Amino acid sequence: MPTDQSVDSFLSAVQPQAKAEDAQVLDALFRKTTGFEPVLWGPSIVGYGRYHYRYKSGREGVHLATGFSPRKAAHSIYIMPGYADFSHILSRLGKHKHGKSCLYVKKLADVDLDVLSELIQAGLEDLAQKWSVEPT
Template sequence: MYELKTKENDNSVIEFIEQVADAKKKEDAYRLLDVFTETTGCPARMWGTSIIGFGSYHYKYASGHEGDAPLVGFSPRKAKISLYLALDDPGWDALLESFGKHTRGKGCVYINKVSDIDVDVLRTLIRQSVELLHRLYPNDGE
């Protein structure tokens, strides 16, 4: 049976951020920690070894695969900062157009640094992601 690698754990978010080698990326991680915490109202928790997540939800697919995931989160990776958001709403394309310099993956947005983006748009994306996931998974963890 498939075992999820990215699980919520008790590792320290601050210790993780302190291990970020690049000083600017570390500063950005602290800025994002504040933005995500203030916007979600959820405490930051480590998910796996490198994702800082906020809140949680339980999903179950038609295939029977199920698990838990953070509502939103980020990871200050070596190359870029990954922002984990629920980007399934077509209306979010317009928001992303005003977001600033980024690239988009299936379930995340990649940025080089916080100064490249509009933090108010990020707050909107976070709120809308949380609202969407609460609607899709009403019996979630938060």
């Protein structure tokens, strides 16, 4: 869930310093690519945009549209909603691992930031085909 905690304070406390610097770069990239202001979701996820979902089962809620978390092992980047195959973009990204809807990058120097921006945009466009994405 979104919180009222300061994203700037959270990012400035990230350790080690190299991960904090990467987190600042990610924040700038997400802001520029999405046009959304960041919101801290839970204790450690920086989110950009949100969407309300309602499943056929009746379960519903609000979730961040895209974002990242500077985790200890790697940056977790939440950019692929899981509805489309982005292998054509991922093949150009650089060194990473990924699950169904999450990308893992140890350091930003390992990836092409222009391709990452393209992937963020493609993920948002894919998500918007299923749910209405709103600014945060």
